[in-house]
Amino acid sequence: MAAGYKTAEPLEYHRSFLKENCRPDGRELSEFRTTTLNIGSISTADGSALVKVGSTTVMCGIKVELANPTVEAPHKGYIVPNVDLPPLCSSRFRPGPPGEQAQAASQFMADIIESSEVIQTEDLCIEKGKLCWVVYCDLMCLDYDGNLLDACIIALLAALKNTQLPEVTINTETCAPAVNFEKRSGLRIHKHPISTSFCIFDDSILFVDPTVDEEMLSTAQLTVVMDEDDRLCSVHKPGGTSLSAEKLQECISRATTRHREIRKLIDKVAQSVKAAA
Template identity: 75%
Template sequence: MLSCMDTGEKDFQRSLGKESHRGNTYAEVVFTNHIIITAGEEHAAPQRQSAGWETALAPHTGAEDARVTSLHHCSLHVVLLNIMAAGFKTAEPLEYHRSFLKENCRPDGRELGEFRPTTLNISSISTADGSALVKIGNTTVICGIKAELTMPPSDAPNKGYIVPNVDLPPLCSSRFRPGPPGEQAQAASQFIADVIESSDLINREELCIEKSKLCWVLYCDIMCLDYDGNLLDACIIVLLAALKNARLPEVTINKETDLAEVDIQKKRHLKINRHPVGSSFVIFDDSIIIVDPTAEEESLSTALLTVVTDEEDRLCAVHKPGGTSLSGEKLQHCINRAITRNKEISKLVDKVIESMKMAK
């Protein structure tokens, strides 16, 4: 598994114990060399003898009492500030985010134009003809491809099928419910189908085995395992990687019996014509644009935008489901950022594919 690291999230947590005890017991919380050591209450001291534990076990002097009290008050102040921040975030989430945006940063520590770490793994499903798993931050999506033989469509007798389907089960987020696909899942499936068509990802004529008689249909099942925003970007990456990983057996039609004969010993990779990659943006307060939004940022934004480009810097698709209007200048800025993102993801995909070949 390899990853494309744009930036790491910054998450600082501190713990606070109870008040210190005196006598032959040792302090609940002792700060030594920038490490917080939490000890038990009225327990026998640990056998490990280190400078930190020696301080914890030594009888308290007046100076030590003052030091522990000072540190206790300082830590208590930090805890209170964290509690107040958490309360502010819950009560006024939009104002909470605005307080960060004013400083050109975000609550998770990223700058406005930074993507979360992107991780890619291929051949994730052994029973599929091709598969991949992608993580963008916490958002995790897996894709499995199953190939079946069928008759070509009557309106395109020399072409095969590519059928994408995006599934958003309840396990990925509490916002989704069991049952038929919801509106967001259906919209994502249609968007992926449009990207496949507009980007010329695969030449469907190569999926045809014999005109008007036999062709391949590729069922591309994309399932979200953990939803934290930016679903479309993850779906495009995982589909591209799974298609590059897919292998189809050789199929011929017996002239005497007119039946298909499949040779599973001879398999070939699909020919990928283009490498589309999506970049998603959200707009805050009708003016501030940030990339790779989390689920919370998406819910608080005034508009969403996804730009898809290929490796030749061609614009393949622009998806903007309503919301705040965007000036031509800002749209061009988003397209330029999407072109850069395409190069980053293309390198990641090629590196993972190459590493798999080396492993074999």
């Protein structure tokens, strides 16, 4: 009976739960789903991480390549994020070129990398004007049940912390680079941006970590990105219901608390992987 009601009247179905200040999956409005993290699970990548936020699952693999820096920025390398939403993760997505949501997620990741300075591209320069690193960050969603951006940010940050760059020297006579894969060093992580996503229901009810059903029924969505200095790196709100200053401050406060929880999780898992190596 409940399943039929949910299918026939999804909006009223959710409202019946919200009247009791809870959600269909049993969570309170301010409660996040269980978040789990695995680091270094792809042996062929230079860095990797697998993140689950509830059922939403994202894998991030890092590959590094040598390249020539641009003329405009001879002292900088590159960071190239890409988010893939294949049909295997949800029936909502179709084979073919990246859809609008995948493109928007990739651009969001690129914007956060730049605005937060998680990695400074100057650190990726090997020799000014001649050689630098390109860091490819491939994020694939394996199971989609809402809140994609939060899962992607956690996966990216954990994978970057797991990335090891091989030692590179340049022959002074031939100017050819020599790569020593036996000697590696980690990327320097300057900041730890972590996002917290919210949905607004019926123009007034605010809740965190939305499922895909909640996203589809919401009147607005919001993602707040904070770093470890409680600095607001980004507020991403793609249209929808406007948000009062009071509600926005509430979101920022919750995002600050969430940052500490996820940072603690990443550090704990990273340390256990390092200890086991």
